[in-house]
Amino acid sequence: DSGVTQTPKHLITATGQRVTLRCSPRSGDLSVYWYQQSLDQGLQFLIQYYNGEERAKGNILERFSAQQFPDLHSELNLSSLELGDSALYFCASSVGTGKGTEAFFGQGTRLTVV
Protein backbone atom coordinates (compact mmCIF):
# COMPACT_ATOMS: atom_id res chain seq x y z
CA ASP A 1 0.00 0.00 0.00
CA SER A 2 1.55 3.29 -1.19
CA GLY A 3 -0.48 5.47 1.15
CA VAL A 4 -2.04 7.37 -1.77
CA THR A 5 -5.81 6.89 -1.93
CA GLN A 6 -7.87 7.40 -5.04
CA THR A 7 -11.64 7.28 -5.31
CA PRO A 8 -13.60 5.93 -6.98
CA LYS A 9 -11.76 2.85 -8.26
CA HIS A 10 -14.08 2.47 -11.22
CA LEU A 11 -16.35 4.92 -12.99
CA ILE A 12 -18.64 4.35 -15.94
CA THR A 13 -20.31 7.36 -17.47
CA ALA A 14 -21.84 8.54 -20.72
CA THR A 15 -20.37 10.85 -23.32
CA GLY A 16 -20.89 14.51 -22.58
CA GLN A 17 -20.98 14.02 -18.83
CA ARG A 18 -18.71 15.43 -16.14
CA VAL A 19 -16.89 13.46 -13.44
CA THR A 20 -14.63 14.23 -10.51
CA LEU A 21 -11.76 12.02 -9.44
CA ARG A 22 -10.39 12.38 -5.95
CA CYS A 23 -6.92 11.83 -4.54
CA SER A 24 -5.62 11.85 -0.98
CA PRO A 25 -1.82 12.02 -0.90
CA ARG A 26 0.44 10.25 1.56
CA SER A 27 0.59 11.88 4.96
CA GLY A 28 3.12 14.71 4.82
CA ASP A 29 3.37 14.87 1.04
CA LEU A 30 2.80 18.34 -0.38
CA SER A 31 3.09 17.58 -4.08
CA VAL A 32 0.41 15.86 -6.13
CA TYR A 33 0.65 14.70 -9.74
CA TRP A 34 -2.03 13.45 -12.12
CA TYR A 35 -1.31 11.01 -14.93
CA GLN A 36 -3.44 9.39 -17.61
CA GLN A 37 -2.61 5.87 -18.75
CA SER A 38 -4.06 4.57 -21.98
CA LEU A 39 -3.02 1.72 -24.24
CA ASP A 40 -2.09 3.92 -27.19
CA GLN A 41 -0.59 6.91 -25.33
CA GLY A 42 1.13 5.25 -22.40
CA LEU A 43 1.57 7.28 -19.23
CA GLN A 44 0.89 10.94 -19.91
CA PHE A 45 1.54 13.68 -17.37
CA LEU A 46 -1.43 15.97 -16.87
CA ILE A 47 -0.71 18.39 -14.05
CA GLN A 48 1.20 18.91 -10.79
CA TYR A 49 0.31 20.84 -7.65
CA TYR A 50 2.49 21.75 -4.74
CA ASN A 51 0.92 22.94 -1.50
CA GLY A 52 -2.15 24.21 -3.31
CA GLU A 53 -0.41 25.88 -6.22
CA GLU A 54 -0.17 24.65 -9.79
CA ARG A 55 3.48 23.97 -10.58
CA ALA A 56 3.65 22.11 -13.87
CA LYS A 57 1.27 21.42 -16.69
CA GLY A 58 1.45 18.65 -19.24
CA ASN A 59 -0.86 17.57 -22.02
CA ILE A 60 -4.02 18.36 -20.14
CA LEU A 61 -7.05 19.12 -22.25
CA GLU A 62 -9.01 22.33 -21.70
CA ARG A 63 -12.01 20.16 -20.76
CA PHE A 64 -10.00 18.90 -17.79
CA SER A 65 -9.15 20.86 -14.68
CA ALA A 66 -7.70 20.13 -11.28
CA GLN A 67 -7.09 21.70 -7.94
CA GLN A 68 -5.42 20.98 -4.64
CA PHE A 69 -7.26 21.94 -1.49
CA PRO A 70 -5.89 23.31 1.81
CA ASP A 71 -6.00 19.81 3.33
CA LEU A 72 -3.78 18.77 0.36
CA HIS A 73 -6.24 16.41 -1.25
CA SER A 74 -6.68 16.95 -4.97
CA GLU A 75 -9.49 16.59 -7.46
CA LEU A 76 -9.36 16.11 -11.20
CA ASN A 77 -12.45 17.28 -13.04
CA LEU A 78 -13.18 15.88 -16.48
CA SER A 79 -16.03 17.43 -18.46
CA SER A 80 -17.73 16.98 -21.83
CA LEU A 81 -16.42 13.46 -21.78
CA GLU A 82 -15.60 11.67 -25.00
CA LEU A 83 -15.05 7.99 -25.71
CA GLY A 84 -11.32 8.67 -26.05
CA ASP A 85 -11.15 9.85 -22.45
CA SER A 86 -11.57 6.27 -21.30
CA ALA A 87 -8.36 5.47 -19.45
CA LEU A 88 -6.76 4.77 -16.11
CA TYR A 89 -6.13 7.98 -14.18
CA PHE A 90 -3.39 7.92 -11.58
CA CYS A 91 -2.59 10.28 -8.80
CA ALA A 92 0.87 10.33 -7.24
CA SER A 93 2.37 12.27 -4.39
CA SER A 94 5.81 13.21 -3.17
CA VAL A 95 7.11 14.99 -0.14
CA GLY A 96 8.56 17.84 -2.15
CA THR A 97 9.56 18.87 -5.62
CA GLY A 98 13.23 17.97 -5.50
CA LYS A 99 14.54 16.38 -8.65
CA GLY A 100 15.69 13.26 -6.84
CA THR A 101 12.42 12.74 -5.00
CA GLU A 102 10.42 9.70 -5.96
CA ALA A 103 6.65 9.77 -6.17
CA PHE A 104 4.22 7.20 -4.83
CA PHE A 105 1.21 6.24 -6.91
CA GLY A 106 -2.33 5.40 -6.01
CA GLN A 107 -4.12 2.42 -7.52
CA GLY A 108 -5.87 4.57 -10.05
CA THR A 109 -9.39 5.30 -11.19
CA ARG A 110 -10.52 3.39 -14.25
CA LEU A 111 -12.81 5.63 -16.27
CA THR A 112 -15.00 4.13 -18.94
CA VAL A 113 -16.96 6.49 -21.16
CA VAL A 114 -19.80 4.84 -23.07
Added chain:
Amino acid sequence: AQSVAQPEDQVNVAEGNPLTVKCTYSVSGNPYLFWYVQYPNRGLQFLLKYITGDNLVKGSYGFEAEFNKSQTSFHLKKPSALVSDSALYFCAVRDWGRNYGQNFVFGPGTRLSVLP
Protein backbone atom coordinates in the same frame (compact mmCIF):
# COMPACT_ATOMS: atom_id res chain seq x y z
CA ALA B 1 12.84 18.13 -23.02
CA GLN B 2 13.90 15.05 -21.14
CA SER B 3 12.98 11.64 -22.48
CA VAL B 4 13.56 7.95 -21.96
CA ALA B 5 13.31 5.03 -24.32
CA GLN B 6 12.69 1.38 -23.62
CA PRO B 7 13.73 -0.47 -26.75
CA GLU B 8 12.00 -3.75 -25.89
CA ASP B 9 8.22 -4.10 -25.64
CA GLN B 10 8.54 -7.57 -24.17
CA VAL B 11 11.25 -9.51 -22.35
CA ASN B 12 10.96 -13.23 -21.65
CA VAL B 13 13.24 -14.98 -19.20
CA ALA B 14 13.24 -18.34 -17.47
CA GLU B 15 12.81 -18.47 -13.72
CA GLY B 16 16.17 -18.47 -11.97
CA ASN B 17 17.97 -16.78 -14.86
CA PRO B 18 19.27 -13.21 -14.67
CA LEU B 19 17.06 -10.54 -16.19
CA THR B 20 17.76 -7.17 -17.79
CA VAL B 21 15.22 -4.55 -18.79
CA LYS B 22 16.78 -1.81 -20.88
CA CYS B 23 16.37 1.95 -20.69
CA THR B 24 18.19 4.77 -22.44
CA TYR B 25 17.75 8.44 -21.66
CA SER B 26 18.14 11.83 -23.26
CA VAL B 27 18.51 14.77 -20.89
CA SER B 28 20.03 18.18 -20.69
CA GLY B 29 22.02 18.44 -17.52
CA ASN B 30 22.29 15.77 -14.87
CA PRO B 31 19.88 12.86 -15.16
CA TYR B 32 17.53 11.87 -12.35
CA LEU B 33 16.34 8.39 -13.28
CA PHE B 34 13.75 6.06 -11.80
CA TRP B 35 12.34 2.59 -12.26
CA TYR B 36 8.75 1.69 -11.46
CA VAL B 37 6.84 -1.59 -11.73
CA GLN B 38 3.14 -2.04 -12.42
CA TYR B 39 1.34 -5.25 -11.56
CA PRO B 40 -2.06 -5.99 -13.16
CA ASN B 41 -4.82 -3.69 -11.91
CA ARG B 42 -2.42 -1.90 -9.60
CA GLY B 43 -0.69 1.44 -9.47
CA LEU B 44 2.98 1.99 -10.14
CA GLN B 45 5.39 0.93 -7.41
CA PHE B 46 8.75 2.65 -6.96
CA LEU B 47 11.73 0.31 -7.32
CA LEU B 48 14.84 2.48 -7.31
CA LYS B 49 16.40 5.72 -8.44
CA TYR B 50 19.68 7.20 -9.57
CA ILE B 51 20.59 10.71 -8.47
CA THR B 52 24.35 10.76 -8.25
CA GLY B 53 27.17 8.66 -6.90
CA ASP B 54 27.63 4.93 -7.41
CA ASN B 55 26.70 3.70 -10.85
CA LEU B 56 25.12 0.56 -9.41
CA VAL B 57 21.93 1.34 -7.54
CA LYS B 58 20.17 -1.23 -5.36
CA GLY B 59 16.43 -1.17 -4.90
CA SER B 60 13.41 -3.12 -3.74
CA TYR B 61 12.70 -6.84 -4.25
CA GLY B 62 16.31 -7.64 -5.20
CA PHE B 63 16.39 -5.34 -8.19
CA GLU B 64 19.33 -3.16 -9.10
CA ALA B 65 20.12 -0.80 -11.94
CA GLU B 66 23.32 0.16 -13.66
CA PHE B 67 23.83 3.77 -14.70
CA ASN B 68 26.16 4.26 -17.66
CA LYS B 69 26.81 7.87 -18.58
CA SER B 70 28.77 7.20 -21.76
CA GLN B 71 26.01 4.98 -23.12
CA THR B 72 23.20 7.11 -21.61
CA SER B 73 21.65 3.97 -20.22
CA PHE B 74 20.01 2.92 -16.99
CA HIS B 75 19.28 -0.79 -17.28
CA LEU B 76 17.31 -2.66 -14.63
CA LYS B 77 18.75 -6.00 -13.53
CA LYS B 78 18.07 -8.89 -11.21
CA PRO B 79 20.44 -11.83 -10.70
CA SER B 80 17.71 -14.48 -10.45
CA ALA B 81 14.22 -13.91 -11.84
CA LEU B 82 11.05 -15.06 -10.10
CA VAL B 83 7.70 -15.83 -11.71
CA SER B 84 6.26 -13.14 -9.43
CA ASP B 85 8.48 -10.54 -11.15
CA SER B 86 6.24 -10.77 -14.22
CA ALA B 87 4.84 -7.27 -14.66
CA LEU B 88 5.12 -4.04 -16.64
CA TYR B 89 8.27 -2.04 -15.97
CA PHE B 90 8.64 1.68 -16.57
CA CYS B 91 11.78 3.76 -16.73
CA ALA B 92 11.29 7.45 -15.94
CA VAL B 93 13.25 10.69 -15.85
CA ARG B 94 12.53 13.89 -13.99
CA ASP B 95 11.54 16.86 -16.11
CA TRP B 96 10.86 20.38 -14.91
CA GLY B 97 8.51 23.12 -16.01
CA ARG B 98 8.39 26.87 -15.90
CA ASN B 99 7.02 27.37 -12.44
CA TYR B 100 9.61 25.24 -10.59
CA GLY B 101 7.37 22.27 -11.01
CA GLN B 102 8.62 18.85 -11.87
CA ASN B 103 7.05 15.79 -13.30
CA PHE B 104 8.12 12.34 -14.40
CA VAL B 105 8.46 11.47 -18.04
CA PHE B 106 7.87 7.76 -18.49
CA GLY B 107 9.05 5.38 -21.14
CA PRO B 108 6.51 3.22 -22.97
CA GLY B 109 7.04 0.29 -20.63
CA THR B 110 8.50 -3.19 -21.02
CA ARG B 111 6.44 -6.24 -20.24
CA LEU B 112 8.50 -8.85 -18.40
CA SER B 113 7.39 -12.45 -18.45
CA VAL B 114 9.21 -14.92 -16.25
CA LEU B 115 8.53 -18.45 -17.33
CA PRO B 116 8.51 -21.29 -14.80
